Amino acid sequence: MDKKTIMIALGGNSLSPKGSSGTVGEQFSFTRRTMEHLSEFILEDYNICITHGNGPQVGNELLRMDLTNDVVPPLPLGICVANTQGQIGYMVQQTLQNKLRDLEVDREVVTLVTQVLVDKNDKSIKNPSKFVGARYTKREIDKLAKKLNWIVKEQEPGSWRRVVPSPMPEYIMHGKSIKALVDRGSIVIAFGGGGIPVFNNDNGQIEGLDAVIDKDFSAAKMGRIIRAQELWIISDIDYLYSNFNTENARPIKEIGTKELHSLHHQNIFQEGTIKPKIKAALHFLKHHGDKVVITSIDKIKLAIDKKSGTIIRN
Amino acid sequence: MDKKTIMIALGGNSLSPKGSSGTVGEQFSFTRRTMEHLSEFILEDYNICITHGNGPQVGNELLRMDLTNDVVPPLPLGICVANTQGQIGYMVQQTLQNKLRDLEVDREVVTLVTQVLVDKNDKSIKNPSKFVGARYTKREIDKLAKKLNWIVKEQEPGSWRRVVPSPMPEYIMHGKSIKALVDRGSIVIAFGGGGIPVFNNDNGQIEGLDAVIDKDFSAAKMGRIIRAQELWIISDIDYLYSNFNTENARPIKEIGTKELHSLHHQNIFQEGTIKPKIKAALHFLKHHGDKVVITSIDKIKLAIDKKSGTIIRN
Numbered sequence: 001m002d003k004k005t006i007m008i009a010l011g012g013n014s015l016s017p018k019g020s021s022g023t024v025g026e027q028f029s030f031t032r033r034t035m036e037h038l039s040e041f042i043l044e045d046y047n048i049c050i051t052h053g054n055g056p057q058v059g060n061e062l063l064r065m066d067l068t069n070d071v072v073p074p075l076p077l078g079i080c081v082a083n084t085q086g087q088i089g090y091m092v093q094q095t096l097q098n099k100l101r102d103l104e105v106d107r108e109v110v111t112l113v114t115q116v117l118v119d120k121n122d123k124s125i126k127n128p129s130k131f132v133g134a135r136y137t138k139r140e141i142d143k144l145a146k147k148l149n150w151i152v153k154e155q156e157p158g159s160w161r162r163v164v165p166s167p168m169p170e171y172i173m174h175g176k177s178i179k180a181l182v183d184r185g186s187i188v189i190a191f192g193g194g195g196i197p198v199f200n201n202d203n204g205q206i207e208g209l210d211a212v213i214d215k216d217f218s219a220a221k222m223g224r225i226i227r228a229q230e231l232w233i234i235s236d237i238d239y240l241y242s243n244f245n246t247e248n249a250r251p252i253k254e255i256g257t258k259e260l261h262s263l264h265h266q267n268i269f270q271e272g273t274i275k276p277k278i279k280a281a282l283h284f285l286k287h288h289g290d291k292v293v294i295t296s297i298d299k300i301k302l303a304i305d306k307k308s309g310t311i312i313r314n
Numbered sequence: 315m316d317k318k319t320i321m322i323a324l325g326g327n328s329l330s331p332k333g334s335s336g337t338v339g340e341q342f343s344f345t346r347r348t349m350e351h352l353s354e355f356i357l358e359d360y361n362i363c364i365t366h367g368n369g370p371q372v373g374n375e376l377l378r379m380d381l382t383n384d385v386v387p388p389l390p391l392g393i394c395v396a397n398t399q400g401q402i403g404y405m406v407q408q409t410l411q412n413k414l415r416d417l418e419v420d421r422e423v424v425t426l427v428t429q430v431l432v433d434k435n436d437k438s439i440k441n442p443s444k445f446v447g448a449r450y451t452k453r454e455i456d457k458l459a460k461k462l463n464w465i466v467k468e469q470e471p472g473s474w475r476r477v478v479p480s481p482m483p484e485y486i487m488h489g490k491s492i493k494a495l496v497d498r499g500s501i502v503i504a505f506g507g508g509g510i511p512v513f514n515n516d517n518g519q520i521e522g523l524d525a526v527i528d529k530d531f532s533a534a535k536m537g538r539i540i541r542a543q544e545l546w547i548i549s550d551i552d553y554l555y556s557n558f559n560t561e562n563a564r565p566i567k568e569i570g571t572k573e574l575h576s577l578h579h580q581n582i583f584q585e586g587t588i589k590p591k592i593k594a595a596l597h598f599l600k601h602h603g604d605k606v607v608i609t610s611i612d613k614i615k616l617a618i619d620k621k622s623g624t625i626i627r628n
Binding site: 067071078082084086091097101108110111113115173176180184198204205206208 | 336374408520
């Protein structure tokens with residue numbers, strides 16, 4: 001029988017402490033804990049592709065640029081994403097390699113620097129609304145916005161941040177190479193942070209874009225390219241909940257796409273955090289995928305044994 | 315007949331203006347010029363693996379850390395190398411993809427974040443001598459050295475810099491994955507900046523090291539893994555010269571390894587710049603390689619036609 005192939009999307013908080021800027025030591029220790037749990041999939045001998053968020057790390061990069069742009073030429077957001085793909089990819093792959101040594105499993109772990117193509121007419125490009133980078137007062141941010149050509153918005157009263165577009169991923173580049181690696185048994189880390197956003201410009205050339213792509217939807221797209229049977233979306237929530245934040249909150253243990261689709265349209269799920277995961281799950285299951293699991297890091301083993309997490313099937 | 319496989323090592327100055335900190339616009343324009351020349355190898359339909367220096371880019375990263383470490387947790391040098399692999403890999407691959415579109419060639423270009431294993435007993439680790447990062451006065455650097463645990467040296471009178479080890483690469487990790495990609499026709503960018511230095515610690519685990527690895531020697535090692543016939547070392551020198559910097563300076567057009575070995579031992583080549591290239595060339599030709607070419611960016615086409623560059627053969 002052919003091996004099972006699995007696509008794993010790790011939330012940014014799996015790799016860096018929530019709400020903290022995170023020293024490298026802390027980041028490695030969070031990453032080790034997460035890889036400990038992921039090793040369940042290695043023991044099951046799955047073919048594996050992993051993606052990950054990059055919020056805390058790209059936040060640090062952006063803050064360094066804000067503070068030093070008078071002295072060192074700053075890098076645009078797209079290139080900062082590429083930087084964090086290198087940085088996080090290295091940390092994840094090294095941690096996983098050490099885990100593989102412990103398990104005496106001989107597999108390579110590689111990180112691919114991955115661009116993701118978006119539609120240059122995506123409506124979010126004209127209406128950027130995704131907050132990135134540090135918080136500033138109005139006076140502070142006006143100065144930066146003028147110098148660095150930012151669009152800015154007030155997130156909470158008195159707290160201003162830069163906003164960028166969050167276009168939908170259209171096409172994950174380098175898909176054939178990633179599939180070839182996954183098929184040969186290499187564990188592949190790719191399109192971290194959702195991927196480096198690029199678009200086809202009017203000259204038919206690929207060009208970078210300062211934007212942020214949803215990593216769960218990129219994972220759903222990639223899952224189809226590598227013909228994964230399963231997509232695991234791992235973050236800090238252990239289940240999808242119906243009636244979330246009410247007395248009647250109830251974890252959803254198993255649900256079909258039809259019912260999920262209808263709940264999704266009833267707007268019972270949270271904008272920004274849960275809704276994108278559901279969109280990704282439905283996209284993955286629409287064409288090829290067999291099963292989506294939404295769970296938290298600590299519950300992976302339980303979820304493999306079907307004792308935790310939300311399972312979504314056609 | 316099987317396709318020819320070629321390993322290309324690009325000097326850092328191929329991608330960023332010499333002696334300048336380089337805005338992203340300048341870096342892209344340098345990269346475009348270089349990829350224009352590299353496209354000769356695509357027209358010859360070679361299998362291709364590319365590595366590159368990262369001096370100017372890692373210098374900028376380090377300077378940002380120096381300036382912001384009071385506010386943002388700084389990243390160690392090894393992780394800065396990983397960052398620049400992401401950053402430069404992205405710029406090179408996008409530029410090359412656009413060139414491939416112009417040429418109507420359908421090949422993927424991918425960047426792998428690559429670790430390189432060094433011997434933890436390498437003598438350079440106890441005697442760091444490779445200058446990295448910004449220049450400071452004695453007083454400025456003493457403060458940073460104390461805080462960030464640096465070893466420092468005076469490079470020129472009054473001008474102090476951090477020094478790190480420059481161990482020899484022992485083993486390029488992820489070699490099988492890289493070979494699989496090169497063999498399937500993907501153009502692979504890997505182990506930028508010589509690779510992220512790691513070593514096997516006493517617990518048998520892989521651990522990062524703040525050091526810098528010579529990219530030309532890593533390229534010679536990688537050339538053997540992918541069974542490349544040719545290694546091209548491309549920098550700002552168009553030839554090896556005998557009697558360099560004298561009235562009798564004479565470009566070496568073709569030379570055998572035996573003669574080169576003997577010249578190398580006569581110490582006629584410059585320490586630090588030329589000698590490592592010769593060491594790399596001799597290593598590559600010792601086991602499998604067929605030909606090494608040392609040339610400059612602008613002379614690639616001429617060198618392919620054997621009208622420029624130094625050709626070294628067994």
